[in-house]
Amino acid sequence: MYWNEEIETIDRSNLKKLQLKRLQGTVRILYEKVPFYQNKFKELGITPEDIKSLDDVRKLPFTTREDLRDNYPYGLLAVSRDKIVRLHTSSGTTGKPKAIFFSKNDINQSAELIARCLIMTGVTKDDVLQNMMTYGLFTGALVMHYGAEKVGILVIPAGPGNTERQIALMQDFGSTCLHLTPSYALYLSEVMESKGIKPKRDLSLKRAYLGAEPYSEETRKKLESMFEIDIYNSYGLSEMNGPGVAFECICKNGMHIWEDNFLVEILDPSSDEPVKEGQEGELVLTTLCREGMPLLRYRTKDITKVISGDCPCGRTHRRISRILGRVDDMFIVRGVNIFPQQIERVLMSIKGVAQNYQILLESYDKLSVKVEIEQDFFDGSIEHLLNLKTKITEKLKSEILVTPKVELVEPGTLPISEGKLNRVIDKRTL
Amino acid sequence: MKIKQISVFLENKRGRLLEATEALAKSGINIRALSIADTSEFGILRLIVADSEQAKHILEKNNFAVRENDVLAVAIPDVPGGLASVLKILNDKGLNVEYIYAFVQRSGEKAIVVLKVENLDLGIEALVERGVVLLTSKDIEQL
Numbered sequence: 001m002y003w004n005e006e007i008e009t010i011d012r013s014n015l016k017k018l019q020l021k022r023l024q025g026t027v028r029i030l031y032e033k034v035p036f037y038q039n040k041f042k043e044l045g046i047t048p049e050d051i052k053s054l055d056d057v058r059k060l061p062f063t064t065r066e067d068l069r070d071n072y073p074y075g076l077l078a079v080s081r082d083k084i085v086r087l088h089t090s091s092g093t094t095g096k097p098k099a100i101f102f103s104k105n106d107i108n109q110s111a112e113l114i115a116r117c118l119i120m121t122g123v124t125k126d127d128v129l130q131n132m133m134t135y136g137l138f139t140g141a142l143v144m145h146y147g148a149e150k151v152g153i154l155v156i157p158a159g160p161g162n163t164e165r166q167i168a169l170m171q172d173f174g175s176t177c178l179h180l181t182p183s184y185a186l187y188l189s190e191v192m193e194s195k196g197i198k199p200k201r202d203l204s205l206k207r208a209y210l211g212a213e214p215y216s217e218e219t220r221k222k223l224e225s226m227f228e229i230d231i232y233n234s235y236g237l238s239e240m241n242g243p244g245v246a247f248e249c250i251c252k253n254g255m256h257i258w259e260d261n262f263l264v265e266i267l268d269p270s271s272d273e274p275v276k277e278g279q280e281g282e283l284v285l286t287t288l289c290r291e292g293m294p295l296l297r298y299r300t301k302d303i304t305k306v307i308s309g310d311c312p313c314g315r316t317h318r319r320i321s322r323i324l325g326r327v328d329d330m331f332i333v334r335g336v337n338i339f340p341q342q343i344e345r346v347l348m349s350i351k352g353v354a355q356n357y358q359i360l361l362e363s364y365d366k367l368s369v370k371v372e373i374e375q376d377f378f379d380g381s382i383e384h385l386l387n388l389k390t391k392i393t394e395k396l397k398s399e400i401l402v403t404p405k406v407e408l409v410e411p412g413t414l415p416i417s418e419g420k421l422n423r424v425i426d427k428r429t430l
Numbered sequence: 431m432k433i434k435q436i437s438v439f440l441e442n443k444r445g446r447l448l449e450a451t452e453a454l455a456k457s458g459i460n461i462r463a464l465s466i467a468d469t470s471e472f473g474i475l476r477l478i479v480a481d482s483e484q485a486k487h488i489l490e491k492n493n494f495a496v497r498e499n500d501v502l503a504v505a506i507p508d509v510p511g512g513l514a515s516v517l518k519i520l521n522d523k524g525l526n527v528e529y530i531y532a533f534v535q536r537s538g539e540k541a542i543v544v545l546k547v548e549n550l551d552l553g554i555e556a557l558v559e560r561g562v563v564l565l566t567s568k569d570i571e572q573l
C-alpha cells in the first residue's frame with residue numbers, strides 16, 4: 001500500500017531530475033530572499049547558475065545549528081511573515097533556541113510525508129493512533145498529529161506521561177498505534193507488566209512508532225516481544241520538519257528517506273567529503289520542498305549510512321540505518337536535546353560551584369550532575385549546602401527542561417577533563 | 431569560652447570518612463568529640479580536637495573542604511535532666527540550638543556536650559548567668 005505511489009516508487013533517474021529542479025529552485029529563492037545565504041554565496045563566489053547538476057550541491061554552503069542560532073529568530077525566513085503559520089523550536093547550545101517556521105504549504109508537506117510513513121507500515125483509516133509525544137514547541141507530536149489526520153485515522157492527542165491514563169485510553173478507545181520515545185515505551189511495558197496487563201489479551205495494539213531518541217535493534221526486539229506488536233523506527237529533526245524525514249516500511253530494514261523532499265549527503269565529518277555508498281558518515285540534508293525556511297546542506301550531526309540495494313516494498317527512496325552516533329556532544333534525555341555547554345553555563349553562573357562537574361547518563365529519562373563545591377563556599381552549614389543543591393537543580397531545570405539529580409561533591413575530586421566530552425559519562429545501552 | 435570546631439564536607443563516597451580520620455591519626459591528632467550530620471547525598475563531619483589549626487591544615491592538605499568555627503562546650507551534671515536544664519536556659523532566652531553532640535570523657539562525673547547556638551555570645555551570657563560551666567580551649571587540650 002502506498003499513500004502516493006507515483007512519487008514513492010518514482011524511477012531513480014526521474015527522481016534525480018526532480019531533485020535537481022527543486023534544488024535549483026530552492027537555491028534561487030535563497031539567493032534572492034535570504035541575506036544570510038546571499039552573503040555565503042558571495043563569499044564562495046557562486047550564483048544559482050552554477051548549480052547545473054546534483055553533484056554541484058557540493059559547491060553550496062553548509063548550514064549549521066550555529067547559523068540557525070545566529071539568525072534567530074526571523075533571519076532565515078524566505079517568505080514574508082504573513083505567509084508563516086507555525087513556529088517550532090529546538091534547544092540550542094547557548095540558551096537561544098533554534099526557531100523553525102512553517103508556511104501552510106510546509107505544514108501540508110510535512111503531513112504528506114507522515115501520511116506516506118504511516119501507510120508504509122500498513123495503517124488504514126480504521127486505526128487509532130495514540131500520540132504520546134510532547135505537544136508544544138517540540139515538533140514530535142504535532143507533525144505526527146497532522147499527518148495522521150491527513151490519512152484520516154483517529155488521533156488521540158495523549159501527550160506523554162500519566163501512564164495509568166495512557167493505559168486507560170488504550171483500553172477505552174482501542175488504540176492500535178502508538179507514537180512515543182523508546183525510553184517511555186520501556187517504562188510503559190514495565191507498568192503494564194506490574195498491572196498484569198497483557199497487550200495481546202487486553203489491548204488492541206498493532207504497532208508503535210519510536211523516535212526522538214537513539215535505541216538499538218535489541219531494544220526494538222525486546223519491546224516487540226513485550227508488547228506483541230511491530231515497532232517501526234522513525235527519524236526526524238526539528239530543523240527538517242520533525243518526524244517523517246525517514247521511516248521504516250514493513251520490511252524494517254532501514255528507514256526510507258524521502259528524497260523528493262530532502263537531498264541526502266553522507267559526509268566524512270573530518271574532511272566533509274562524501275563517503276562511499278554504505279559507509280558511515282554525517283547526514284547532511286538540503287530541503288527541496290520547503291517554502292518558509294529552506295535550508296541548504298544542514299549538518300544534522302547524526303551519524304548514519306545508506307543501506308544499499310532495492311527494498312522489497314518497491315519504494316525507490318533510499319534507506320538509511322538507524323542513527324549510529326553523534327558528531328558532537330549533544331545528548332538526549334526524555335526526548336529533549338541537551339548540550340553539555342548548557343549545563344556548564346548554568347553551573348558557572350552559580351556562586352559556590354567550583355570549575356569541575358560531571359554529567360552522568362544512566363537511562364534515557366534520568367540525568368545526574370555531579371558538582372564540585374567551592375572550598376570557600378563550605379562553611380559547615382548543611383542548610384547552605386542543601387540550598388545550593390536546590391538552586392542548581394532549579395536553574396538547570398529551567399535551562400534544559402529536565403529535572404536533574406544534583407549531587408554535591410568535594411572540591412578536587414572529579415577527574416579533570418580536557419574536553420567537554422569527558423564530562424559526559426554515558427552509560428546508556430538502550 | 432568559645433571553642434574551635436572543625437567541619438569537614440564529606441561527599442557520599444565509600445571510605446571518605448575513613449580517609450579523613452586516617453589522615454588525622456597519621457599526624458597523631460586525637461579526636462575528642464565528633465558527630466556526623468548526613469543527608470542522603472553528603473555528610474558533614476564535625477570534630478573537636480586539641481589543636482584545631484593543625485587538624486585543619488592536615489585535612490586541607492588531603493583535599494578536604496574544611497571550615498573552622500566556634501561552638502560552645504558545656505559541662506553538665508551526669509544525671510537525668512542534666513541536658514534538659516541547659517537547653518531550657520537557652521530556650522527561655524529564645525536562642526535556637528542548631529545542633530548538639532556529646533563528648534567522650536574519662537572521669538564520668540560530668541557529661542560534656544558541644545552546642546552550636548544561633549548567637550554564640552548571647553548563648554554564653556545566658557548560660558554563665560545561670561551558673562553553667564563552659565569549657566575553654568585549654569580545658570579541651572587537657573581532656
